[in-house]
Amino acid sequence: MVQGARFCANCGIPLGAATPPAADAPVLTAESRKVITVLFADLVDSTRLTERLDPEEVRTVVGKFYKVVEHAVSRFEGTVANYLGDGVLAIFGLPVTHEDDPERAVRAGLAIREAIPVLNEHLEAAHGIQLGARVGINTGEVVAASGSTFDRDFLVSDAVTTAARLQQAVGAGAVVVGERTYRLTREVISYRALPALVVKGKGAPLAVWQAEAPLQRPDVRRVAAPLVGRHGELGLLRHLYERCREERLVHLATVLGQPGVGKSRLLREFLAEVRDDDPPPLVLRGRGSAFGGQIGYHVLIDVLRGQADIVDTDTTDAVRAKLARWLAGVLPDGAEQLDGLLLTFGVEGEQSSPEVTRRRLFDAWRNLLVRLAEPRPLILAVEDLHWVDDGALDLVEDVSTAEGVPLFIICLARPELLERRPRWGGGGRNATTLDLKPLRPKEARQLAAALSSQGISAEMHQTIAERAGGNPMFVEELVRMLLEGSTPGAAIPETVQAVITARIDRLSSQERRVLQAAAVIGSAFWPSAVAPLAGLSAEETEKTLMALIAKELVLARPRSTVAGEREFAFRQTLTRDVAYGLLPRMQRARAHAQAARWLETRFGERVEEVIEVLAEHLRLAGPDARAAGYLRRAAQKAYRLYAHADAVRLFDQALQSARRASLPPRELALTFLGRGEVHQLQGRYADALADFEQGLAAA
Numbered sequence: 001m002v003q004g005a006r007f008c009a010n011c012g013i014p015l016g017a018a019t020p021p022a023a024d025a026p027v028l029t030a031e032s033r034k035v036i037t038v039l040f041a042d043l044v045d046s047t048r049l050t051e052r053l054d055p056e057e058v059r060t061v062v063g064k065f066y067k068v069v070e071h072a073v074s075r076f077e078g079t080v081a082n083y084l085g086d087g088v089l090a091i092f093g094l095p096v097t098h099e100d101d102p103e104r105a106v107r108a109g110l111a112i113r114e115a116i117p118v119l120n121e122h123l124e125a126a127h128g129i130q131l132g133a134r135v136g137i138n139t140g141e142v143v144a145a146s147g148s149t150f151d152r153d154f155l156v157s158d159a160v161t162t163a164a165r166l167q168q169a170v171g172a173g174a175v176v177v178g179e180r181t182y183r184l185t186r187e188v189i190s191y192r193a194l195p196a197l198v199v200k201g202k203g204a205p206l207a208v209w210q211a212e213a214p215l216q217r218p219d220v221r222r223v224a225a226p227l228v229g230r231h232g233e234l235g236l237l238r239h240l241y242e243r244c245r246e247e248r249l250v251h252l253a254t255v256l257g258q259p260g261v262g263k264s265r266l267l268r269e270f271l272a273e274v275r276d277d278d279p280p281p282l283v284l285r286g287r288g289s290a291f292g293g294q295i296g297y298h299v300l301i302d303v304l305r306g307q308a309d310i311v312d313t314d315t316t317d318a319v320r321a322k323l324a325r326w327l328a329g330v331l332p333d334g335a336e337q338l339d340g341l342l343l344t345f346g347v348e349g350e351q352s353s354p355e356v357t358r359r360r361l362f363d364a365w366r367n368l369l370v371r372l373a374e375p376r377p378l379i380l381a382v383e384d385l386h387w388v389d390d391g392a393l394d395l396v397e398d399v400s401t402a403e404g405v406p407l408f409i410i411c412l413a414r415p416e417l418l419e420r421r422p423r424w425g426g427g428g429r430n431a432t433t434l435d436l437k438p439l440r441p442k443e444a445r446q447l448a449a450a451l452s453s454q455g456i457s458a459e460m461h462q463t464i465a466e467r468a469g470g471n472p473m474f475v476e477e478l479v480r481m482l483l484e485g486s487t488p489g490a491a492i493p494e495t496v497q498a499v500i501t502a503r504i505d506r507l508s509s510q511e512r513r514v515l516q517a518a519a520v521i522g523s524a525f526w527p528s529a530v531a532p533l534a535g536l537s538a539e540e541t542e543k544t545l546m547a548l549i550a551k552e553l554v555l556a557r558p559r560s561t562v563a564g565e566r567e568f569a570f571r572q573t574l575t576r577d578v579a580y581g582l583l584p585r586m587q588r589a590r591a592h593a594q595a596a597r598w599l600e601t602r603f604g605e606r607v608e609e610v611i612e613v614l615a616e617h618l619r620l621a622g623p624d625a626r627a628a629g630y631l632r633r634a635a636q637k638a639y640r641l642y643a644h645a646d647a648v649r650l651f652d653q654a655l656q657s658a659r660r661a662s663l664p665p666r667e668l669a670l671t672f673l674g675r676g677e678v679h680q681l682q683g684r685y686a687d688a689l690a691d692f693e694q695g696l697a698a699a
Contacts, residue, residue: 026535027590028513028520032582035501036093037105037139037181039078040163041069041112044132044172046086057127062086065131068119072111076104089160094144097505099478099498102139102184106211109135109175116173132172137211138163139180143584165199166208175211182209190215226450228472229443230266233434237270240432241408245281245377250407252400252425254385256415257436260473263412266436267381270410274379281377281408282330284369287523288387296612296641299388300344300365300395303380311563312602312610316347319606331371340364346608346637354681358391358642366399373405385413386420391643393421400430438470447472451479477503480552500578503553510536514544515553519580520591521598522613524569526562529598533591542566562602593621611637615650619657628658632671639674644682651675669699 043049043065050058069088070080078092078101090108092101112135120130140159166176182191190212196205227234237253244251257263274281286303304310308326310319323341327334342348343361352360372378382388382396400409417424425431439447444465452461464478477500504512517533518525531541545568548554553575560567570576583591596617603610615634618627635650654671676691 026513026517027533027594028517028535028583028587031143031584031587032516033141033584034093034097034144034582035101035139035141035498036091036144036159037102037137038159038163039073039090039092039105039109040136040160040167041088041090041109042134042136042164042167043086044134049086049129049131052129053127061123061127061129061131064119064123065133068115069112072108072115075111076108078104078108087164097498097502099502101498102137102181103188105137105139106175106177106181106185106189107214109137110211110213113173113175134167134170134172135175136163136165136167136170136177137175137181138166138178139184161201162199162206166197166206169197169199169208170194170210176208177211179207182207188215189213226447227265227269228447228450229439230262230269230436233266233436234269234273236432236434237266237410238273241270241274241281241377241379244408245277245406248404248406250400250402250405250409250430252396252409252411252431253434254411254413254417254425254432255434255436256413256417258438258471259414260471261436261438262472263436264383265472267383267410267412271379271381277377279376281379282372283379283381284372285381285383288382288384296346296389296638296643296646297344297361297392297395298612299382299385299392301609304341304344305561306559309559311561312606313563313604314606316345316606319345319347331368337364337368337371341368343641345606346611346640348640354640354642357640361641362395362398365395366402369399369407370402370405373407377406377408380407380409382409382411385411386417389643390420390645391638391641393424397424397426400425439465439472439475440470441465444470444475447475448479451476497578497581500575501582503551504575504579504582507548507551510534510540511544511547511551514541515548515575516579516583517591518545518554518568518570519576520583520588521595523576524557524561524567526560526565526567528562528565528602529595532594532598538565588620589622592617593624596621596626608633608637612650615653619653624657625661625663628654628661628663628667628671631657632667632674635671635674635678639678644678647678648675651678665698669695671695672698 043062046062049061053061065086066083066088069090073080073088073090076092077096077098078090079094080088081091082089090105092098092105092108098104112133116131116133123129123131138159140157140162142157142159162178166178167174170176176194177185177191191209192212194208194210197208198205233255240251240253243249255263255266271283284303285306286299288299304323308322310322314322320338320342324335324338327337327341331337340360341364343357343364348357369378369380380399385393385396388396396409396411399407425433438444445461448461448464464475480503504515507515513534514530514536517530520533521529527538527541527545530545531538534541534544536544542565545554545556549556549568552571554568555571557567557569580588596614599610599614599617600607603614607614611630612634615627615630618624618630621627631650631654635647635654638644638647638650651671651674655668655675658667658671672691672695676688676695679685679688679691
């Protein structure tokens with residue numbers, strides 16, 4: 001080796017010391033899971049072409065075919081990714097996602113089909129030949145670096161290989177699409193179903209449709225919004241509340257609706273209306289947690305945090321002191337409720353059976369709410385009830401049976417709640433369920449008109465209303481995208497996911513990374529939690545979050561549960577879901593591991609309060625031995641709180657994690673024993689016996 005040489009003289013490998021990774025290297029990289037639409041255009045019987053023409057002529061002819069494809073693809077804002085002999089591979093959805101990429105791809109395919117006869121007139125005159133071309137289009141998922149247009153991995157992705165196989169099965173002049181592309185474009189493209197294709201490597205025949213022509217419809221535009229079409233529901237809530245107030249009744253009102261249909265907006269309008277009543281109501285608010293499955297009484301912890309200014313760094317003694325101070329300020333004998341309410345945080349003064357603990361907790365909350373409602377009306381508002389654990393659901397129903405005080409309980413939930421609780425509310429006289437349906441067509445048009453005060457013509461309102469399907473959030477997102485510069489001539493997307501993905505794609509790389517890092521943390525997040533995932537300082541992270549607030553993707557909460565820093569949240573849960581879904585699985589695992597470290601550091605001795613979230617982060621981080629231990633602790637907490645279904649689920653996950661991590665038999669034995677005790681309490685004695693036997697065998 002020559003002294004001072006920078007490269008090995010034999011193999012050429014650099015000899016310099018490897019550069020260590022930066023200390024603040026982001027956990028999340030530029031790679032994302034992206035839904036793209038692939039277009040594969042191919043010449044039919046190109047062998048005959050090479051036999052008849054000189055190689056130079058072949059090159060000229062194929063080059064003209066390339067130009068036709070390039071023009072059609074670029075016209076609809078796709079990107080040519082590669083030239084494969086007599087074929088062209090094009091991508092729609094990279095580097096920038098449009099809300100209607102599948103439609104753009106099909107329109108490009110139809111444009112190629114229409115351009116070939118014109119090209120053939122020139123080729124016949126110049127070379128005495130004509131070309132036949134066919135197009136296959138398929139929509140699927142790939143992993144790509146943000147901003148990239150092509151990667152070698154695309155050649156082996158299912159989206160590409162399926163598109164190629166589709167076009168190989170048809171003749172010249174055909175434009176064929178796969179099932180996902182058809183599903184996303186069937187309202188804007190006319191199709192003819194073809195026989196299913198049996199394709200090598202596929203377990204089942206492929207459904208195939210041949211595109212014929214775009215459907216005739218008005219040009220598209222969009223917009224965002226005031227309260228429209230909800231005055232009837234708002235009036236009903238007001239009527240129920242006034243009846244509660246005047247007749248001193250307890251009433252449970254549940255508003256059910258799909259994501260984005262306007263449940264939270266309806267609640268905000270209702271609270272704004274009653275805020276100035278005389279006397280004004282006391283409002284307690286809590287929200288179910290989307291992250292980590294069902295967390296024991298998290299929604300009640302959320303209520304107490306908001307009222308008593310409890311933050312994560314508070315010690316158990318500080319929690320007790322803050323809660324006691326709040327109780328003293330709102331109730332003359334508030335100290336009597338303290339020990340029972342501390343059970344919400346998992347703080348138990350004296351050991352007792354799960355049944356007794358549960359009853360003490362329920363009595364404490366029932367007494368608290370009844371006492372608070374005695375001097376003036378009380379509104380308990382619970383959002384995202386479908387994510388609330390079974391114990392908290394039982395408690396809400398228990399409180400709703402109280403009498404003699406003006407207590408109005410209003411809950412917002414998705415219809416999934418009724419899958420868990422078909423008889424939610426019990427159908428009694430003190431319970432009302434409002435099914436919040438999509439807006440009617442006229443209302444959706446009114447909403448579009450109200451949102452389109454600038455830049456959108458009146459003839460677009462009908463199109464917006466039809467494509468949004470009556471979902472107010474869809475209308476808002478579609479309008480906002482137009483105002484942010486999206487191409488107005490393309491069709492409105494079929495799903496809100498396409499809308500939100502397109503908005504995320506238009507962010508800067510740093511904004512996108514921060515948004516996705518926040519999605520790993522959960523619906524609510526803090527700069528110090530997001531920063532290490534994004535590879536930024538806390539100050540840079542907060543500055544980026546302010547930019548995301550300006551773009552109406554996140555919001556700042558007025559009160560933070562983490563001492564010393566601001567708390568942020570996603571403006572819409574769907575935005576969080578989409579941002580999280582864009583992360584490759586390996587990045588998700590690393591990010592969840594970092595999030596778990598942050599939780600352990602921030603909560604310290606109070607980690608039991610968020611044990612379920614911590615356990616879920618570790619479980620999603622991969623086969624970590626710690627995940628099994630924390631899941632078992634979370635299961636034991638659920639057992640102590642008498643949340644049997646949650647305890648069984650968490651013990652199940654603990655067993656899975658313990659086996660993946662190859663933990664010692666003792667860990668398995670303890671977990672089997674814990675699950676068996678829950679089964680025994682449930683009266684499932686055969687299951688309990690089986691668990692005890694497996695525990696003995698493992699030990």
